[in-house]
Amino acid sequence: MSSGQEGDSGRKGKQPRLETGVPRLDFITKGGLIQGASYALLGPPGSGKTVLAHQIAFWHVQHGGKALYVTLLTESHARMLANLEVMAFFDASVIPDKLHYISGYRQLETEGLKGLLEMIRRAARQHQATLLVMDGMDAAKEFARGDLTYKRFLQELQTFVSIIGCTTLLLSPHYTGDMPPETTAVDGVFELSLWLSGPRAVRELVALKFRGSDSLLGKHELEISDQGIIVHPRTEVQFSAPQERSEGPRIRMAFGVPRLDESLHGGLLSGSTTLLLGAPGTGKTLLGLRFLLEGARQGQPGVYFGFYETSQRLMEKAEGVGMGDFKKYVDEGLIEIQWQPPLEHNLDALAERLLERIHERNVKRMRLFVDSIAGFRSATVYPERMSRFFSALSHQLRMMDVTTLYSEETALFSPDVDAPQPDATAYVENVILLRYVELRSQLYRLLSIMKMRESQYDSGIREFSITNEGITVAETFESAEAVLTGHAILAGTPNKSRRKPPMGAKSAKKKKAAAAAKRKPVQRRRS
Amino acid sequence: MKTVLVVDDETDIAEAVKSILEDEGYKVVTCTNGREALACLEETRPDLAIIDVMMPVMNGFETIQAIRHTEAFATLPVLIMSAIDPSVRPHAYDWAGFLKKPFSLDNLLTQVHKLAPLAA
Numbered sequence: 001m002s003s004g005q006e007g008d009s010g011r012k013g014k015q016p017r018l019e020t021g022v023p024r025l026d027f028i029t030k031g032g033l034i035q036g037a038s039y040a041l042l043g044p045p046g047s048g049k050t051v052l053a054h055q056i057a058f059w060h061v062q063h064g065g066k067a068l069y070v071t072l073l074t075e076s077h078a079r080m081l082a083n084l085e086v087m088a089f090f091d092a093s094v095i096p097d098k099l100h101y102i103s104g105y106r107q108l109e110t111e112g113l114k115g116l117l118e119m120i121r122r123a124a125r126q127h128q129a130t131l132l133v134m135d136g137m138d139a140a141k142e143f144a145r146g147d148l149t150y151k152r153f154l155q156e157l158q159t160f161v162s163i164i165g166c167t168t169l170l171l172s173p174h175y176t177g178d179m180p181p182e183t184t185a186v187d188g189v190f191e192l193s194l195w196l197s198g199p200r201a202v203r204e205l206v207a208l209k210f211r212g213s214d215s216l217l218g219k220h221e222l223e224i225s226d227q228g229i230i231v232h233p234r235t236e237v238q239f240s241a242p243q244e245r246s247e248g249p250r251i252r253m254a255f256g257v258p259r260l261d262e263s264l265h266g267g268l269l270s271g272s273t274t275l276l277l278g279a280p281g282t283g284k285t286l287l288g289l290r291f292l293l294e295g296a297r298q299g300q301p302g303v304y305f306g307f308y309e310t311s312q313r314l315m316e317k318a319e320g321v322g323m324g325d326f327k328k329y330v331d332e333g334l335i336e337i338q339w340q341p342p343l344e345h346n347l348d349a350l351a352e353r354l355l356e357r358i359h360e361r362n363v364k365r366m367r368l369f370v371d372s373i374a375g376f377r378s379a380t381v382y383p384e385r386m387s388r389f390f391s392a393l394s395h396q397l398r399m400m401d402v403t404t405l406y407s408e409e410t411a412l413f414s415p416d417v418d419a420p421q422p423d424a425t426a427y428v429e430n431v432i433l434l435r436y437v438e439l440r441s442q443l444y445r446l447l448s449i450m451k452m453r454e455s456q457y458d459s460g461i462r463e464f465s466i467t468n469e470g471i472t473v474a475e476t477f478e479s480a481e482a483v484l485t486g487h488a489i490l491a492g493t494p495n496k497s498r499r500k501p502p503m504g505a506k507s508a509k510k511k512k513a514a515a516a517a518k519r520k521p522v523q524r525r526r527s
Numbered sequence: 528m529k530t531v532l533v534v535d536d537e538t539d540i541a542e543a544v545k546s547i548l549e550d551e552g553y554k555v556v557t558c559t560n561g562r563e564a565l566a567c568l569e570e571t572r573p574d575l576a577i578i579d580v581m582m583p584v585m586n587g588f589e590t591i592q593a594i595r596h597t598e599a600f601a602t603l604p605v606l607i608m609s610a611i612d613p614s615v616r617p618h619a620y621d622w623a624g625f626l627k628k629p630f631s632l633d634n635l636l637t638q639v640h641k642l643a644p645l646a647a
Contacts, residue, residue, distance in 0.1 A: 036629075122546075163629070164631075165631055
């Protein structure tokens with residue numbers, strides 16, 4: 001051999017990537033599109049193909065690249081740009097020097113696919129394009145005599161763009177069900193969809209194929225706003241292998257409610273997840289707030305992530321039950337209230353918001369109260385995802401050393417403990433059940449620890465009360481042995497038939513009477 | 528004008544190289560195998576041959592060998608184009624350069640300009 005030359009060493013090993021600038025799309029592709037590769041963007045009209053391609057193109061040229069946007073029988077360039085002007089990513093200053101538009105339809109009409117290919121080759125080199133977008137590929141498909149001719153065109157285009165290192169996006173209208181020829185010819189396929197789940201419009205991005213790299217294939221919801229497109233990767237695939245962030249030995253996280261903490265042998269283990277299960281009004285939210293308050297008193301930061309009560313109402317609620325310093329810790333920022341307004345939410349966006357906030361705060365021994373699981377459940381369009389979703393979310397929180405309480409509602413009037421998501425108890429370490437028991441026209445609140453993984457606990461059922469002085473847990477409630485089946489009835493023994501009123505009821509009555517005595521008589525005005 | 532002979536059974540690659548080199552100012556002739564290439568040598572009288580290795584009818588090494596046995600083209604610069612490094616082969620066919628597929632535009636142009644420089 002005389003003078004063997006080295007090959008293109010740049011192609012060896014890790015392939016260079018093209019960042020898209022589309023939030024979380026590069027997370028799905030684990031680093032961005034592969035430079036010089038070609039990708040099909042498929043989807044019905046209105047699904048966001050043009051917005052997505054433009055968002056990528058603007059990002060690309062704003063970061064040193066050059067883009068060529070070729071249209072084939074789509075809306076006019078002027079109309080397209082007018083629609084895009086409202087988007088935050090739009091930047092007129094890069095047009096036409098860095099982002100150049102040409103229409104290829106005339107060339108296609110007069111010289112067919114060969115002429116179009118030649119025009120693209122010349123334009124791409126002339127403009128030194130590092131990103132090529134071809135919008136309206138259905139027109140090119142129409143001009144091909146069949147799928148084979150079209151595939152041949154795609155192959156020739158791909159070979160060319162690969163040599164010049166120009167990443168290519170091919171946009172085609174597509175309806176779910178048929179498999180367009182480009183899916184086999186290109187390096188990657190992203191399908192956008194728009195459908196109705198009840199009254200709600202759902203947009204999704206499906207990563208069908210991504211050659212040359214690991215990726216998170218499958219469906220991911222996306223949002224389009226004037227900020228552009230945001231992709232929300234499925235939580236359960238995002239955190240399938242979370243990194244552990246060890247914070248040293250685990251500690252006990254108390255509620256500050258003496259007998260409850262004793263039953264928990266000092267409190268919940270840090271980094272654990274706990275389900276507070278109970279009917280509406282049993283005190284789940286108050287117990288959760290008590291958990292955050294106790295943490296704050298010990299200097300541990302806390303986050304309330306709720307769906308139903310505003311910050312103001314929560315603080316009033318806390319103040320009304322002996323947690324007067326709750327507001328102080330909120331004002332100091334030790335307790336943060338993350339209220340999700342009653343809008344249509346996206347399940348994965350909620351998880352992202354929660355995890356990102358925790359990540360941003362970057363504090364140790366964080367306490368989190370999610371009030372409630374139902375808020376997440378109502379945000380999903382795939383109920384069958386919930387178990388995997390919560391399992392992944394809980395695992396991620398655990399790895400971040402966050403001690404989490406989830407509240408979950410059971411039916412208000414049911415003798416059985418029917419959790420809306422029965423398998424929820426499998427992905428949490430601890431389950432605390434709060435219940436009402438009706439006995440001789442009186443309602444009693446009962447609390448029991450049903451499960452506590454990795455720790456000893458007292459399984460006795462205890463009565464508890466919520467008064468304006470706080471939450472108090474009593475000794476084991478001896479007459480409520482049948483509470484879990486909801487059949488708490490009198491055994492017939494004389495002493496049991498003289499059941500005391502519920503805890504706190506007496507003092508509440510006394511206070512009411514004292515308050516009434518203090519109150520001045522109402523002065524009636526004579527007419 | 529310098530003439531480049533591109534020999535590759537993958538016509539999309541041959542056509543892409545043709546398009547790029549024509550833009551640079553070269554005259555480009557494409558063939559799909561070694562036998563075709565040998566047949567058109569006399570007519571085209573190339574200044575450079577870019578030859579793929581794995582081709583039907585006559586592979587790249589055989590084609591180079593045949594070119595070397597043709598007196599008029601015994602010293603024709605040849606750029607080997609292959610996914611496999613030709614240095615792994617025990618034979619030497621006196622090629623002037625190697626383009627590893629897939630190759631970049633820079634690598635292609637650097638090698639072509641070096642082996643068949645255009646007049647200033």
